[in-house]
Amino acid sequence: MQVRWGVSTGAILVAGLLTGSGLAGTGGPQEAADKEPAPSVDIELVIAVDVSYSMDLDELAVQREGYAQAIVSKEFLQALRGGPNGKISITYFEWSASSDQKIIIPWRVIDGPETADAVANEIMRTPVRRGSRTSISGAILYAMPLFDENPSRGFRRVIDISGDGPNNNGPPITPVREEALGKGIVINGLPIMVKEPSYPSMDIENLDWYYEDCVIGGPGSFVVAIKDRDTFKEAIRAKLLLEVAGRSPEHRVVPVAEKEPRVSCTIGEKIWQDRWGR
Template identity: 45%
Template sequence: MARLVGLIALLFLALPATAQERKEVDLALVLAIDISGSIDPDEARLQRQGYVEAFNDPVIMRAILGGNHGRIAVAYFEWSDSWIQKLLIDWTLLDSEAAIADFRRRLSDAPISISRRTSISGAIRYAIPMYGRSPYDADRKVLDISGDGSNNDGGLVTETRHDALKERIIINGLPIMNGRPNPFGFPAEDDLDKYYLHCVTGGPRSFVEVARSFEDFPRAIRKKLLQEVADIGPLNDFDIGELGTTRDGVQLAQSGSGGARRTVKADDDYTRFVRPEYELGCDVGERRSRDFWQRRFGVTPD
């Protein structure tokens, strides 16, 4: 018996350090932020500052630290064209107020850049393997995508969404409804909220939180982030402003929405948790892009 115990101990010591030190976290959250050409530098700064402020909110901080494991893991990247994804912060453990403050500082100090096209599918494709190389074991895996336009590059978003859902990654969306044509002349997308709901999001309790403008983005991201961290799912009438004390954050993280809801099972097929087909078609962004380029320049983009 002693010999067997000794062999087990030797095998454990032979494991890589990462295998021995993997920590359990309540949530592995990837934040994916649109920096396509429809977003100007001021709007990009508003987005970035919205996330910085959200991670400084006392309710959200207490929710992060108040779950079963008392910690979450977060990564942050910005995206545009199908081949452009900029990883600003790789997997980071948020297990204390000091760790959260350091994450805010790194995010605030990172440079801001703008690219060209809008590839939500490229962002999802980039994010999927991030979870596989995460050094943490997560109870939940969530991909948080924000943007101000529909997919127009890099393949159909529904196909890459399906790939993510097969890996049990929940996708939530934050469409920014800015109500104006973008700098290239593309018309405003008044149906972007419906597009995100039907074509981008998926998985158990996935949801869309709408920002009615870039100025509204800080409010929207605070509300959305709290729902994701606390796993309270979609609540149309939920208002973070009603949570006046840090105690509420702990309660939300520990008890969820507080009401009866369907329990997610280990063998659930996440690909079944999608909304019905979008009436305009989930390739509407690609079609609008082709039509625009054809009318304006007499060519279609590659």
């Protein structure tokens, strides 16, 4: 099941989360093999951040600041304490083309203000970079084996993927998504829609629909669409709060099998082929 949800501000959501946190039934613990120890963290969270050239330098900087500030916020730390273990495991990487991914934060456990500060400072110290093309499929393929490298085990495994355009490089997005879902991984999305679509940037209308129908998936999966530059950081914080608290936005739940994609899941590849013929 997945949740369709889009916001231009996360204020109402943040207020709602502060009334109570904890793991909800939508996420549910993964079935562990008998030989595996009990989960030591509440969630294994991979943050996959788009740094393609369609993102301008200001957006890249605000995106970095948004994640860093969210991780040290009192709301985030309160949600963290509400979990069964009171800690999460997190890794953060940047991506563009199918062969271009760079880990900024290797796996780290966040269990309170000190570890949160350390992760946030590490995010902000890394120089901003950019890359060509947009391969959401490449980012998901890169993220999947990272869970096997994580020394901590969680109740849930989540890929948190942000971007401002559709997949236009690497394998098609839908089979890669299905591969991740088959491994029990949940994919949530943060489509960035603060600019009007333009020819050079390969932006599309209704990027949030594309993310809802082609990118996200798994129990309780959701999209938070950023449609206003002024609420960029707030939306990032709202999404992280939902993920850490193991909750989904209150919205109509639509089984994937009951609908056809409203935006073609190969629209990015088609646009690229039409413009550059390769």
